[in-house]
Amino acid sequence: MSRAKRMVPATRLSPLDVIDEAVAGMLARPGRAALTVLGTLLGVAAFVTVLGLTTTVEGQISNRFTALVATEVIVQDTADRSDDGPAFPDDAERRLTALNGVHSAGVVWEVTDAGPLGARRPTAPEPGEDVKVLAASPGYLRAIHARLAAGRIFDPWHDAEHQRVVVLGSGAAGRLGVTWIDEQPAVFIGGTPFTVIGIVDDVDREAGTLLGAVVPAGTAEAVWGAGTGARAIIDTEIGAARQVGDEAPLALRPEDPGRFRTVTPPDPRQLREGVDTDLGTLFLALAAVCLLIGAVGIANTTLVAVLERVGEIGLRRALGARRRHVAAHFLAESGTLGLIGGLIGTSVGVAAVVAVAFFREWTPILQPATVLPAPLVGALTGLVAGLYPAWRATRIEPADALRR
Amino acid sequence: MTAPPVVEFARVTRSYPGPPPVLALREADLTVAAGEYVSVTGPSGSGKSTFLNLVGLLDRPDGGVYRLDGIDTAALPDADRTALRGRRIGFVFQSFHLLRHRSVLENVKLAMIYTAVSRRARTGLALETLDRVGLTQRAYARAGHLSGGEAQRVAIARALVNRPSLLLCDEPTGNLDSANAAAVLALIGELNGAGLTVLMVTHDQQVAARAYRSVLIKDGVLR
Numbered sequence: 001m002s003r004a005k006r007m008v009p010a011t012r013l014s015p016l017d018v019i020d021e022a023v024a025g026m027l028a029r030p031g032r033a034a035l036t037v038l039g040t041l042l043g044v045a046a047f048v049t050v051l052g053l054t055t056t057v058e059g060q061i062s063n064r065f066t067a068l069v070a071t072e073v074i075v076q077d078t079a080d081r082s083d084d085g086p087a088f089p090d091d092a093e094r095r096l097t098a099l100n101g102v103h104s105a106g107v108v109w110e111v112t113d114a115g116p117l118g119a120r121r122p123t124a125p126e127p128g129e130d131v132k133v134l135a136a137s138p139g140y141l142r143a144i145h146a147r148l149a150a151g152r153i154f155d156p157w158h159d160a161e162h163q164r165v166v167v168l169g170s171g172a173a174g175r176l177g178v179t180w181i182d183e184q185p186a187v188f189i190g191g192t193p194f195t196v197i198g199i200v201d202d203v204d205r206e207a208g209t210l211l212g213a214v215v216p217a218g219t220a221e222a223v224w225g226a227g228t229g230a231r232a233i234i235d236t237e238i239g240a241a242r243q244v245g246d247e248a249p250l251a252l253r254p255e256d257p258g259r260f261r262t263v264t265p266p267d268p269r270q271l272r273e274g275v276d277t278d279l280g281t282l283f284l285a286l287a288a289v290c291l292l293i294g295a296v297g298i299a300n301t302t303l304v305a306v307l308e309r310v311g312e313i314g315l316r317r318a319l320g321a322r323r324r325h326v327a328a329h330f331l332a333e334s335g336t337l338g339l340i341g342g343l344i345g346t347s348v349g350v351a352a353v354v355a356v357a358f359f360r361e362w363t364p365i366l367q368p369a370t371v372l373p374a375p376l377v378g379a380l381t382g383l384v385a386g387l388y389p390a391w392r393a394t395r396i397e398p399a400d401a402l403r404r
Numbered sequence: 405m406t407a408p409p410v411v412e413f414a415r416v417t418r419s420y421p422g423p424p425p426v427l428a429l430r431e432a433d434l435t436v437a438a439g440e441y442v443s444v445t446g447p448s449g450s451g452k453s454t455f456l457n458l459v460g461l462l463d464r465p466d467g468g469v470y471r472l473d474g475i476d477t478a479a480l481p482d483a484d485r486t487a488l489r490g491r492r493i494g495f496v497f498q499s500f501h502l503l504r505h506r507s508v509l510e511n512v513k514l515a516m517i518y519t520a521v522s523r524r525a526r527t528g529l530a531l532e533t534l535d536r537v538g539l540t541q542r543a544y545a546r547a548g549h550l551s552g553g554e555a556q557r558v559a560i561a562r563a564l565v566n567r568p569s570l571l572l573c574d575e576p577t578g579n580l581d582s583a584n585a586a587a588v589l590a591l592i593g594e595l596n597g598a599g600l601t602v603l604m605v606t607h608d609q610q611v612a613a614r615a616y617r618s619v620l621i622k623d624g625v626l627r
Contacts, residue, residue: 008475008487011518021517028505315501318462319562320490320518322483399462402497403453 011320013328022332025305032301033337039297040341041348044378046290048349048371055365056357071103072205073245074263075232075252086226087259088252093139095251096232101240106140108206109230111220117176117189117213131172132212133189135220135227141167143235144205149173151181151198159216164223166194169210173199189213192223206233291381294341298385302334306393313393314401323394330393334386335379342378346371408474410569410601411436411459413626416468418454428454431468432626434619436603438569441596443604443615444626451624453574456605460572461489473569490518494563496592498575500555504548508539508558511547515562533565534558537591553584560591564600571595573604577611589614 026033075096077087088107089095096105110132117131134140141153146167154165166187168178178185178196186193194215203209220227232252236244245264249257306313313326321329350366357364413434419427428451436442446452457463458470461477470477473492477485502511512530521529534540537557542550547558556576563571573592577585593614596602604615612618620627 008484008491009520010483010487011490012520013518014523016523017517024506024510028503311499311501312503316514316518317486318460318489318495319515320486322486325518397462399453399457399460402462402495402501 011322011325013321013325018328018332019336021329022336025329025333026336029305032305036298036301036337037341037344039301040291040294040338040378040381041345043291043294043381044342044345044374045348045352046345047287047377048346048366048374049352050287050290051370052349052353052364052366053356055367055370056353056362059365060362070241071236071238073234073236073241073248075234075245075248076261076263077228077230078259078261086230088230088232092232092252093137096234096248097139099244099247099251101237101244103235103237104139104142105232105234106137106143107217107230107232108134108136108140108214109217109227111135111215111224111227113190113224117172117187131175132208133220134209134212134214135217135224136214137217140233141200141209141214143233144203144209145235146200146209147202149199149201151196153198153200154216159218162219162222163216164192164194164219165197165216167198167200167214168196169200169212169214170202171211172213187213189215205235291377294338294378295381295385298334298337298341298382299388302330302337302386302389303392305333306330306389306396310396310401313396314398317396317398318402326396327390327394330390331383331386334389335383338382338385339375339379341382342375345378346374349374407438408471409435409437410440410473411603412469412471412474413459414469416458416465416470418458418463418465428624429458429465429626430624432621432624434626436570436601438601439596439599440617441593441602441604441615443606443612443618444621445606445609445612445618446621447607450621452605452607452621454624455621455626456572456574459570459603460493460495461485490515491566492569494560494566494568494571496556496559496563496571496573496576498578500552500559500579502547502550502555502558502562504546506547507544508534508547508550509543511558512562512565515565519566521566529565530561533561536564536595537561551584552580553587556580556584556588557591560588560595564595569601571600571602573602573606575606575608575611576604577606577608585611 092107093105096102111134117133138153138155138159146153149170151167153167154163157163158165166189168176168187173179176187178187178199181196181199185196187196188194200210232248234244234248242264245262248262249260253259316326350371353366354364411434413432415431415433416429417427417431418429419425432455444452444455454463458465461472465478472488475488477488480488503514509527509530512533513526516526516529531540531543534543537560539554539557539561542554547555550558571592576592577588580588589611592602592604602615604611606612
């Protein structure tokens, strides 16, 4: 033990004094402190807002997606037994809608040998468009939640009477140049004229329908014969899908339910998690960028403060501050700035999420794991940002500093 | 047993590598006994600042022996030198070095945060010391609002509050008008009269004349 240690106790700086000095240092320049805080504030606010909105939006997406998928049952004909005749009975739609929990249902298949689809053009023959032609029972368009841009959908009468009518998807209509149907335009499918009675603008399921032309199933059978690969699309009530999936094959062919394979909804929890992960990673990266910008702001301002307060640093060293005390002082200042920015930023972020959710009529979802550590993320950002300025401060020689 | 001298310089040398290399202090010998009032004078560039930095433990000599209160400072690690500096030396600077945005009281208390004075005791000690320099009534004024004379008295109070062995003054009247300068010098004289050891570094002969002993420094040589 040195003689100095025996006679002169080492200088100290208590944690309370560190905080006192840091706060006093900030209050000495309130305007600058406020501007510095602003950087972290925006960073943390962005962090909380982005993550909060992400979980909120994910909640919306998941809910809608889950609701849509959870209400869909697809019944497929097993292709290897097509030689046994049509899988679906003529009254398949009636049998399916009679099941408890079914909103609507329809049978559909693709007409593979229909030929090209063309719009009537009196002045020049056209080569026709290679557009998918679907044969469907009337309930199909209801089951896929088809929304019409114009006209109407065909009904059981068209189907039963083999009426040559067609409903075009918006994509197919665009390719054919059919934009309005007031004059009941005709299109030619493999040379056979069909009257366009409706244009589907959008669907919730079977998006490929928008690129095709849908004709009544009865008409298709009359023109092109029985089809293969038929499927039934069933729109059910929420929670009824699995039950309907079990019952549908029996309802369709009680004597041979094994001919059908049903596709019921996947586990909604897995689905939601998948969506969450994809979006969460992207938005987390954005939030990190926001925080980085805040950290650069603090680092810059703290460094400027160190350079401006060289004289004060010299004085503190003269009064007994060791290098580590000087470092602790500036780290405490930058950390406190970060913490204040983090606290206010978290509040702003939460308010923003709630406000957006309120105006969009969503349910705000904030994960405690995101919100609670956010102020600490601000403080940590401040501390990390203060490392270099604090190190610079410890390198200042008191003799040089006091001459300034 | 007699108390050791407060400052004991023996063949202390300090040079700077440059370029150009400068021998700022050459084998300086000086002894300041407890209770003395010594001035060190010299023209600009004579080595006064180097001398002051060495005495104040703000710099290390290249050679020689420097004892403060009988403690050989040469081999001490930084932490011990800092402790000696904070507890045994009170600095008074030409430019005061007050924290302008903080109160007079806080400026005086600042000297105690590193010397482990309890938080509860600090205000009482600071007020007591401010009373010694006649500034109790300005205790809660912002340092930035003080006159030059007041500011230097606050700086003296800050230097005194840890009851140092040595009051080390660097041109303490350099930024003051003659009336305030006279008041500050009178205060320093009073403190010395009360037993405080004072080492005054100045280029002003009139200021130096207040000391009981004056040492000239020229071209890095103490005479």
